[in-house]
Amino acid sequence: MHLIFFKIAAIFYLLASIVYVTFLLRSENSKCLYGFAFILAGLVAHTVSIVHLFVAQGFFPMATGFDALSLFAWLVVAIHTTIQFRDPNPVLGAMAAPIATVLMLIASTFSYQITQPIVPVLKSWWLPIHVSFALAGNAVFTIMAMAGAMYIFQERLIKRKKIGRFHRILPSLETLDKLNRQALPIGFFFLTLGIISGALWASSAWGSYWNWDPKETWSLITWFAYAAMVHQRLALGWRGKKAAMLALAGFALVMFTFIGVSLLFVGHHSFVSLALRVVPA
Amino acid sequence: MICLTHDFLVLGINHNTAPVLIREKVSFPGNHDGSITRFLTQTGDLLECIILSTCNRSEIIAVTKDPDSSVENLIRLISEIHGLNQDQIGPYFYIKKGQEAVRHLFRVTSSLDSMVLGEPQIVGQVKEAFRRDASANTTGPLLNRLMHRAFFTAKRVRTETGVALSAVSIAYVAVELAKKILGELEQRRTLLVGAGEMAELTARHLASLVKKPIKIINRTFENACELASQFEGTADSMEKLDDALAMADMVISSTGSCEPIIRFQQMKTVMRRRRHKPIFMIDIAMPRDIEPEVNDLDGVYLYNIDDLQSVVDENMGERRLEAEKAGRIVDQEVNKFINWTRSLEWAPTIVSLKEKFEEIRTNEMAKMNGKLGSLNEAEKDAVEILTKAIINKIAHGPIAFMKQSIKTKKINQHVDFVQRVFGLDEFVSGNEPEEAKTSEYEIDHRN
Known part of the structure; x- marks a missing residue:
C-alpha cells in the first residue's frame, strides 16, 4: 500500500522535473506554479507513504537503503518547499525535482522488505534519532549546494555582462548568499547531532563511543570541513563566490560519505547494506 | 444570399503614420464620459463604437453596416470636431476592415504595435476606453465580444512570450x-x-x-x-x-x-x-x-x-524575437474570433432549416391523422419518434456541410447554396441575423 504512494510521489516528482526543465528552456514569464504544484502533490503522497510504512511496521522505517534514500528525498523536497513558499523560484525547483526523482529511482531499486531478522542493535530508538539527524544534515547541505551552483552561475553571467533570460529567472546574488549563510549553521548543527547521537548509540550498543568505522571516519572528515566553512564565514567573512564553491565541495564530500563509503567499505554501517542485498524471494 | 452585414472597422493614426504634430491635434480630450463616442456613433451611423486615444495613437474601433461610407463620415466628423481641414489629416489615417481590423486591435492591445514594443500601459488604456464607452452605451454584443477576446489575447501574449519581460531603458x-x-x-x-x-x-x-x-x-x-x-x-x-x-x-x-x-x-x-x-x-x-x-x-x-x-539593445532584439511568437498567438486568436463571427452567419440558417423540416413533418402528420387514428398511444409515439428521426438525419447533411465551410472562405456560398436548395430564402428575410427567427443567436443592437 505504501509502495503505491511511493510510486505516485516518484511520478509527481518526475512530472515536476519535466515541467521545470522545459520551463527553463522556454521563455515564459511566470513562476512556473505547475511545477511547484506537482512537487507539492508528490510531497503529500511521499509523506503518506512514509507514515503508512511506519504504522505498518510499528517502528520508524529506517532499516533499509530504500528507507534511507526515501527519507533523504523527502527531506530535500520538504526543505525546498519551505524555501519556495517564501520566495518562489523555478531554477531551484528545476534542481530539486530531478534530484528527488533520481533518489526515488535509486531507492526503488532496493527492496524495502526486511527479509532477514533485524540485527538487534537496529531495534533501538537511537536508530531513528541518529539517521534523521544525519539525513537532515545531508538534505540541508544538498540545498546549500544548489544555492551555491546558482550563485556561481548568476555571478558569472553578471560579471561577463550576459544579461539574458537565465539572469532574470535566477535569484539575486544577495538571496543566494543569504541562503548559504542561513543553511550552513543549520546543516552543521544537524551533522553534529547526527555524529553525537551515533556515538551515544555506539556506546550503548557496543560499549565504546568511537570505533573508527569507515563511515565514522568520513563523517568526521566532513564535520571538520564544514566546521572550517563555518569558521571562514563567521570569523573571516568569506562570502559570495568562495562560500558558494565551498558549498559545492562540501556537498561532494557529503555524498561520498553518504553513498560512496557504503559501497566501498564494510563496517558497522553495512548493516544497512546487508538488509539491502537480500534478494526478494 | 446571407452574410454578416456588420463589419468591423478600425480607423486611426499612430506614431508610424502621423507626425507628432498631427497626433497631438487628433486626440479626444473631452471624452471622459464617452460623450464624443456617443456623438460619433449617432452622427456617423455606427452600430457600435469605441474611441481609443493615447499619446501615440488615436483610433476609432467600430461596427458598421457600410464601412466605406462610415470611413468618409468619420474622417469628416473628426476634422469637424478638431477644427481641421479634412484633406490635411485624411492621408494620415489607416483603415482596417473585417479580419484586418480584428488583427490590428489584438496587436495593439498586446502591445505589439507600440512605439516601445511590449510596453505595459496599453492594455490598461484600452480597458479604460472600453469601460468608458461601454458605460456610454456605445458598445454592443460584437464589440463586447471583440474586446473581451483582445484582452484575452493580450494576457496570453504576456504570459506565454517574453515580449514584455526584459528591460529596455x-x-x-x-x-x-x-x-x-x-x-x-x-x-x-x-x-x-x-x-x-x-x-x-x-x-x-x-x-x-x-x-x-x-x-x-x-x-x-x-x-x-x-x-x-x-x-x-x-x-x-x-x-x-x-x-x-x-x-x-x-x-x-x-x-x-x-x-x-x-x-x-x-x-x-x-x-x-x-x-x-x-x-x-x-x-x-x-x-x-x-x-x-x-x-x-x-x-x-x-x-x-x-x-x-x-x-x-540585446533586450530589444529579444523582444522582437518574442514578438514573432506573439504574432502567432494573435493569429490563432483572430482565427478563433473570425470563426465565431462566421457562426453568426450560418446559425440562423440552421435554425430556419430545422424549422422548415419540422413544419413539413407536422403538416404531413396532420394530413395522415385520419388514417393513423386507429393506432394506440404507444404506436402514435413510435410514429412521432420515427418521423423526427428521419428529419434529423436529413438535416444533418446540410448542417455539416455549412459547419465544414467555416474553415474555408466559401462560407457565404455554402450557406447560400443550402438556402436555395431547401427554399429557405423566405425564412431569412432581410438577410440580417437579428431579423431571422433566431432568439438563440439574436444580436440585439441598442441603436
Missing part, C-alpha cells in the same frame, strides 16, 4: 541589475561621484528607490553640498573617496575627469576593507572614471554606459 537595466546583485535596494547605500548634470539625473532616479540618504562626492565640495541639499543626502570631498567606497553598495560615477579616479589597486584595498561585500559600480562618465580592470576583483560588478546600452 538604461536606467531600468541598471536598477534590474542592482536588484540581482544586492537584492532589495531600499536599505542600500548609494554613492554618487561627481555632481554634474548626469549625476543629478541619476540621483533623481535613485531617490525614489532607496531610503538611505545618498552620499555625493565631488572635486568642488560646494557643488556636492548643493546637490546633497537637493536630495537630502550628504556631501563629502574627494579625499574621503576611499572611505565612501568602503561603505557604499552602489556607486555611480560621472565626473568630467580626464584620468580614471578609481583605480584597480585602490579598489583592491577598498574591497579588503569591505571584506569583499559585493559592490555595484556604474561608470557613466566619458572618458571613464573607473579602470575597467576593477571588474576582475572578487565582488565588484562594474558596468559602464556602453555595457548598459548593449544590454538594452
Whole structure:
C-alpha cells in the first residue's frame, strides 16, 4: 500500500522535473506554479507513504537503503518547499525535482522488505534519532549546494555582462548568499547531532563511543570541513563566490560519505547494506 | 444570399503614420464620459463604437453596416470636431476592415504595435476606453465580444512570450541589475561621484528607490553640498573617496575627469576593507572614471554606459524575437474570433432549416391523422419518434456541410447554396441575423 504512494510521489516528482526543465528552456514569464504544484502533490503522497510504512511496521522505517534514500528525498523536497513558499523560484525547483526523482529511482531499486531478522542493535530508538539527524544534515547541505551552483552561475553571467533570460529567472546574488549563510549553521548543527547521537548509540550498543568505522571516519572528515566553512564565514567573512564553491565541495564530500563509503567499505554501517542485498524471494 | 452585414472597422493614426504634430491635434480630450463616442456613433451611423486615444495613437474601433461610407463620415466628423481641414489629416489615417481590423486591435492591445514594443500601459488604456464607452452605451454584443477576446489575447501574449519581460531603458537595466546583485535596494547605500548634470539625473532616479540618504562626492565640495541639499543626502570631498567606497553598495560615477579616479589597486584595498561585500559600480562618465580592470576583483560588478546600452539593445532584439511568437498567438486568436463571427452567419440558417423540416413533418402528420387514428398511444409515439428521426438525419447533411465551410472562405456560398436548395430564402428575410427567427443567436443592437 505504501509502495503505491511511493510510486505516485516518484511520478509527481518526475512530472515536476519535466515541467521545470522545459520551463527553463522556454521563455515564459511566470513562476512556473505547475511545477511547484506537482512537487507539492508528490510531497503529500511521499509523506503518506512514509507514515503508512511506519504504522505498518510499528517502528520508524529506517532499516533499509530504500528507507534511507526515501527519507533523504523527502527531506530535500520538504526543505525546498519551505524555501519556495517564501520566495518562489523555478531554477531551484528545476534542481530539486530531478534530484528527488533520481533518489526515488535509486531507492526503488532496493527492496524495502526486511527479509532477514533485524540485527538487534537496529531495534533501538537511537536508530531513528541518529539517521534523521544525519539525513537532515545531508538534505540541508544538498540545498546549500544548489544555492551555491546558482550563485556561481548568476555571478558569472553578471560579471561577463550576459544579461539574458537565465539572469532574470535566477535569484539575486544577495538571496543566494543569504541562503548559504542561513543553511550552513543549520546543516552543521544537524551533522553534529547526527555524529553525537551515533556515538551515544555506539556506546550503548557496543560499549565504546568511537570505533573508527569507515563511515565514522568520513563523517568526521566532513564535520571538520564544514566546521572550517563555518569558521571562514563567521570569523573571516568569506562570502559570495568562495562560500558558494565551498558549498559545492562540501556537498561532494557529503555524498561520498553518504553513498560512496557504503559501497566501498564494510563496517558497522553495512548493516544497512546487508538488509539491502537480500534478494526478494 | 446571407452574410454578416456588420463589419468591423478600425480607423486611426499612430506614431508610424502621423507626425507628432498631427497626433497631438487628433486626440479626444473631452471624452471622459464617452460623450464624443456617443456623438460619433449617432452622427456617423455606427452600430457600435469605441474611441481609443493615447499619446501615440488615436483610433476609432467600430461596427458598421457600410464601412466605406462610415470611413468618409468619420474622417469628416473628426476634422469637424478638431477644427481641421479634412484633406490635411485624411492621408494620415489607416483603415482596417473585417479580419484586418480584428488583427490590428489584438496587436495593439498586446502591445505589439507600440512605439516601445511590449510596453505595459496599453492594455490598461484600452480597458479604460472600453469601460468608458461601454458605460456610454456605445458598445454592443460584437464589440463586447471583440474586446473581451483582445484582452484575452493580450494576457496570453504576456504570459506565454517574453515580449514584455526584459528591460529596455538604461536606467531600468541598471536598477534590474542592482536588484540581482544586492537584492532589495531600499536599505542600500548609494554613492554618487561627481555632481554634474548626469549625476543629478541619476540621483533623481535613485531617490525614489532607496531610503538611505545618498552620499555625493565631488572635486568642488560646494557643488556636492548643493546637490546633497537637493536630495537630502550628504556631501563629502574627494579625499574621503576611499572611505565612501568602503561603505557604499552602489556607486555611480560621472565626473568630467580626464584620468580614471578609481583605480584597480585602490579598489583592491577598498574591497579588503569591505571584506569583499559585493559592490555595484556604474561608470557613466566619458572618458571613464573607473579602470575597467576593477571588474576582475572578487565582488565588484562594474558596468559602464556602453555595457548598459548593449544590454538594452540585446533586450530589444529579444523582444522582437518574442514578438514573432506573439504574432502567432494573435493569429490563432483572430482565427478563433473570425470563426465565431462566421457562426453568426450560418446559425440562423440552421435554425430556419430545422424549422422548415419540422413544419413539413407536422403538416404531413396532420394530413395522415385520419388514417393513423386507429393506432394506440404507444404506436402514435413510435410514429412521432420515427418521423423526427428521419428529419434529423436529413438535416444533418446540410448542417455539416455549412459547419465544414467555416474553415474555408466559401462560407457565404455554402450557406447560400443550402438556402436555395431547401427554399429557405423566405425564412431569412432581410438577410440580417437579428431579423431571422433566431432568439438563440439574436444580436440585439441598442441603436
